Amino acid sequence: MDSIRMRRGAFSAALVLAVTLSTAALAQKKYDTGATDTEIKIGNIMPYSGPASSYSVIGKTEAAYFNKINAEGGINGRKINFISYDDGYSPPKTVEQARKLVESDEVLFIFNSLGTPPNSAIHKYMNTKKVPQLFVATGATKWNDAKEFPWTMGWQPNYQSEAHIYAKYILQNMPNAKIAVLYQNDDYGKDYVKGLKDGLGAKAASMIVAEESYETTEPTIDSHILKLKASGADVFFDASIPKFAAQAIKKIAEIEWKPTHFLNNVSSSIGATIKPAGMEASQGIISSAYVKDPTDPQWKNTDDLKAWNAFLDKYYPEANRTDANVMYGYAVSQSLVQVLKQCGDDLTRANIMKQAANIKNATVGGLLPGVQINTSPTDFAPISQLQLMRFKGDTWELFGDVISGDVSG
Structure with missing residues (x-):
């Protein structure tokens, strides 16, 4: 009888412990709109048409890279749902697409949307909505203004x-x-x-x-x-x-x-x-x-170029491998993946910006030797180094x- 009570007591204690651990695990998971146990919904706006359409390969490279990440199991078990729209490099169209992504598609954030005029058109909107406008694909100096625009961050040298x-x-x-x-x-x-x-x-x-x-x-x-x-x-x-x-x-x-x-x-x-x-x-x-030129023979046998070519072979075989914009898309996508990994199970918009603002001496495949990514809560300019060519x-x-x-x- 005593042994039965002991077993019941042990079972009850184990059950309480399991419930406690489960509750703690659930409590540690924090999500904003666009994130769940299985998905991270990311928005993007690119000039797939219009005068800047040559940059559209950046969006195509990013989509391919996230397909690679998803095929490998996602980020902390979550698949990326990458929604990319065309704005034709027209700021009024950018506003329309940003509103659609934030209010209709309900993305967690907008990543690497291209162009200074297009991003300028949604700058205040994104910050008013408190939705990250992360690693914008433009080197305008104004993206490094953590005090006035804490939800916007650049990536490339300004x-x-x-x-x-x-x-x-x-x-x-x-x-x-x-x-x-x-x-x-x-x-x-x-x-x-x-x-x-x-x-x-x-x-x-x-x-x-x-x-x-x-x-x-x-x-x-x-x-x-x-x-x-x-x-x-x-x-x-x-x-x-x-x-x-x-x-x-x-x-x-x-x-x-x-x-x-x-x-x-x-x-x-x-x-x-x-x-x-x-x-x-x-x-x-x-x-x-600041990124490696894929046509430069000195990089041909480096691990970076081998990995880049293997990625393109499998996920974006039609890519123009003489186009440095493909290398750019590859490098900035890796930077985002690193930020999302750092977020762990706290996929709130505030934590995404917090993690993006705490990158120290990081490198990703495709950057030139000596070029590093550094940010802080007061420095929203991840890359500030260049080499003449x-x-x-x-x-x-x-x-x-x-x-x-x-x-x-």
Whole structure:
């Protein structure tokens, strides 16, 4: 009889313990809209059409990468449901798609939506709604403003930092340069121009001899290039998206203008810009990088490139492997997966931003050696390092050291 009571007592204690542990486990799981025991719903907005459609491969790469993660069991047992919409690089359409993702699809957050004007259009909305606008695919400096916009974070080096690095190079190597500037007439282009002028300092007024802006609705920028050549400039600073960057390279060659050409890194893809413009016309262009150029032979046998090619073979075989935007999508997707892993079972929007703001000296596949990801609660600029490169033959050649051109928001 006593042994029966003892067994009952032990069973009751075990039951209480099991219930307690189960309750504790349930209590530890925290979800906001878009997260469950089995799913993490993520929104994305890309220009699958329109003037910036060459960037659409980023969204396609991300979708493929999340398919890979899901095939391997997901993140802490949860599958990613990646919902990506087209906005045509049109800010009013971006607003419409963001509202659909947040209010209708009920995503947990929006990840890596592309473009400065599109993200600017939803900046206040996302922060008012307190929905993360995480790792936006634009280098505008304003994404690093943790105090005023705590729900928005960039990922890539900001445009002003990049322009500072070009300005430093010009001052050191071409102190008497006459600079002609082409830029997109929006926050994206203006951010680059500000960075260049700040980097040149007191010499900006005398060194910059001409400035031309273009609208994304223009079919061609040929007339702007002709005006810039007429200025007598011997340096061309080009802050344009791939479609117009390719046009600029072609036109410069056609009119036999031979300035030292600085091209912003968001348009440095060989597949998206250089090949359409022509390899011969692109010789000598200077740009910068923080991800590995898949056409650079020095990376061919690295673990990074082997893993990247194996991923593409299985999940995105039709990808253009000369397009650095595919490498970008691969690297930023890994960064997000790391943040979600850090979140554990606390998949609240607040914890997603908390984990994104606590990354220390991290690296992911595809970044250049020496480039690290660092954030803090007051620093929402994950990557601030770049290395200069020059186009030679059929690929980019890196030169100089990895440089930080850090600029806070």
